[in-house]
Amino acid sequence: MKSSITLKNVRVYAYHGCLHQEAQIGSWYQVDMTVWADLSQSIESDKLQDTIDYVRLNRIIEEQMAIRSALLEHVAGRILQVVKTEFQNIISLEIEVAKINPPTGGDVEQVSVKIIS
Numbered sequence: 001m002k003s004s005i006t007l008k009n010v011r012v013y014a015y016h017g018c019l020h021q022e023a024q025i026g027s028w029y030q031v032d033m034t035v036w037a038d039l040s041q042s043i044e045s046d047k048l049q050d051t052i053d054y055v056r057l058n059r060i061i062e063e064q065m066a067i068r069s070a071l072l073e074h075v076a077g078r079i080l081q082v083v084k085t086e087f088q089n090i091i092s093l094e095i096e097v098a099k100i101n102p103p104t105g106g107d108v109e110q111v112s113v114k115i116i117s
Contacts, residue, residue, distance in 0.1 A: 002091060003039040005052050008032050012065040016075055019103060023068065028100040030110070031061050035083065036091045052087050060086070065097075072097045072113040080117055093117050 010031040015023050035052055042051035064079045076097045084090055098112035 001038055001040040001043070002036055003043075004034050004036045005039075005054055005057070006032070006034040007054060007057055007061070010058060010061050012062060014065045014075075015068050016065075016070070016072065016099070017103075018070045022103065027102070029065060030098040030100060030112075031065065031079070032094075032096045032098075033057060033061065033079070033083075034094045035087070036093070037087070037089050038091070052090065056086070057083065072099060072111070073115075076113050076115045080115055084117070 010033070012029050012031065013026055014029050015026040016029070017023065035057070037052055039051055060082050061079055064075060064082060067078070069075045069078070076095050080093055080095055083093060094114065094116045096112050096114040098110040100110050102108055102111045104111070
């Protein structure tokens with residue numbers, strides 16, 4: 001049975017970006033992640049070890065967001081790789097990393113990168 005677990009609007013303050021000021025000042029980021037897996041065992045057992053632990057997913061996001069990268073693509077790719085390594089029963093995964101109020105020289109609410117694997 002294919003089911004999903006979603007983490008929405010995980011807010012993290014981090015220091016990603018190509019500009020020097022982004023490394024110094026930082027900004028807010030928002031991460032959304034959905035993982036698809038066969039959760040039929042946990043549906044029956046009601047045991048944490050039989051499911052995808054969303055607390056661990058959140059920690060992975062926070063840990064990887066703490067490692068500075070120039071590109072959002074790189075951060076999202078790292079998160080994806082760690083999640084897929086730790087949870088081998090994941091069928092597919094979607095992650096979106098958004099930079100809130102990016103320094104674009106215009107009035108932009110956010111810029112995001114989405115990877116679907």
